[in-house]
Amino acid sequence: MTRDFKLDTILAHAGINSDEATGALASPIHFSTTYQHPEFGHSTGFDYTRTKNPTRATLEKTLAAIEKADYALATSSGMSAIILAFEIFPVGSKVVAARDLYGGTFRWFNDKEAEGRFAFTYTNTEEEMIAAITDETDIVYIETPTNPLMIEFDIEKVAQLAHEKGAAVIVDNTFYSPIYQNPIPLGADIVVHSATKYLSGHNDVLAGVVVTSNQDFYDRLFYNLNTTGPNLSPFDSYMLMRGLKTLKLRMEKSTENAKAVADFLESLPTVKEVLYTGKGGMISFKVADESKIPNIINTLDVFTFAESLGGVESLITYPTTQTHADIPSDVRASYGLTDDLLRLSIGIEDVDDLINDLKNALEA
Numbered sequence: 511m512t513r514d515f516k517l518d519t520i521l522a523h524a525g526i527n528s529d530e531a532t533g534a535l536a537s538p539i540h541f542s543t544t545y546q547h548p549e550f551g552h553s554t555g556f557d558y559t560r561t562k563n564p565t566r567a568t569l570e571k572t573l574a575a576i577e578k579a580d581y582a583l584a585t586s587s588g589m590s591a592i593i594l595a596f597e598i599f600p601v602g603s604k605v606v607a608a609r610d611l612y613g614g615t616f617r618w619f620n621d622k623e624a625e626g627r628f629a630f631t632y633t634n635t636e637e638e639m640i641a642a643i644t645d646e647t648d649i650v651y652i653e654t655p656t657n658p659l660m661i662e663f664d665i666e667k668v669a670q671l672a673h674e675k676g677a678a679v680i681v682d683n684t685f686y687s688p689i690y691q692n693p694i695p696l697g698a699d700i701v702v703h704s705a706t707k708y709l710s711g712h713n714d715v716l717a718g719v720v721v722t723s724n725q726d727f728y729d730r731l732f733y734n735l736n737t738t739g740p741n742l743s744p745f746d747s748y749m750l751m752r753g754l755k756t757l758k759l760r761m762e763k764s765t766e767n768a769k770a771v772a773d774f775l776e777s778l779p780t781v782k783e784v785l786y787t788g789k790g791g792m793i794s795f796k797v798a799d800e801s802k803i804p805n806i807i808n809t810l811d812v813f814t815f816a817e818s819l820g821g822v823e824s825l826i827t828y829p830t831t832q833t834h835a836d837i838p839s840d841v842r843a844s845y846g847l848t849d850d851l852l853r854l855s856i857g858i859e860d861v862d863d864l865i866n867d868l869k870n871a872l873e874a
């Protein structure tokens with residue numbers, strides 16, 4: 511599948527016709543960890559599954575195509591994708607990052623800062639980020655929109671400045687997915703995903719993706735992946751490929767539902783503020799009375815109280831005690847992630863059921 515086809519076609523065709531031996535339409539799952547060599551000094555191109563696996567390789571072609579990039583690597587989780595991307599940079603590299611980050615990313619950054627592996631400067635807004643990038647900066651790290659405050663960064667603008675200063679740009683594209691954003695053509699050097707979320711879409715696969723069009727970065731990423739082994743398993747590679755086929759349909763329906771839910775939340779006196787960009791299924795909102803949060807969560811019936819996002823089922827998350835619990839409360843409060851904030855991942859259910867569920871819980 512080449513990236514000249516339109517996105518819908520690339521997604522629908524993920525993995526098909528990949529098996530020349532049988533013509534199987536759906537991609538076979540190659541569980542074999544080792545591969546027979548035809549004769550001494552010859553290889554089929556597959557030797558050992560940590561290095562290359564046919565099912566994973568088929569998935570990676572689709573992932574590169576949908577991100578309009580030359581290369582993709584599928585990893586065992588979003589966190590392993592982020593770590594793989596950072597580990598290609600030297601000890602002591604200076605990082606400018608958006609402050610509002612997934613809590614697990616922040617936890618790893620904090621550990622690395624303490625070890626002296628990387629030095630971080632955190633910024634709250636795009637203007638602050640632009641001011642913080644200097645000739646000393648090695649890496650600029652952006653989650654856009656941010657999690658959970660839903661602040662958007664202009665990747666093109668930031669990447670242009672970063673490149674002028676000699677820094678590489680890494681973008682976490684988990685929230686928008688390639689349906690709403692392709693960071694590589696906008697100037698990002700490396701894109702990472704928690705494919706656990708929208709890309710797989712059914713809350714049943716833990717996976718990550720690293721994408722790049724830079725040959726040197728790819729060589730180093732591949733070397734590290736082969737050396738350290740956080741590869742995606744053949745079964746999960748198949749599951750992710752299967753999920754990708756409906757990515758666009760799921761994203762469109764989640765967005766349609768999320769727009770209606772955001773409008774509804776805006777109309778409620780019990781809701782203080784709604785944070786929604788108008789794209790995708792992620793909405794955060796602040797309630798007028800924080801003490802009602804346990805009751806709101808316990809009253810919901812269609813929404814499931816759980817961590818994670820991007821699946822077909824709607825979830826409600828309380829970042830304070832769940833996804834962002836590793837960020838100290840004073841740090842969270844300093845950038846607006848206050849204890850009155852709830853995060854919704856809007857799925858593909860009937861929108862009236864979603865709204866009635868929220869109405870019931872928020873008006874109680």
Ligand code: PLP
Pocket residue numbers: 587588589590612614615653657682684685703704705706716717718818
């Ligand atoms: N990036 C973002 C934006 C996330 O929300 C998450 C997980 O919630 C991750 C990365 C980490 O991904 P994973 O849980 O697949 O390791």
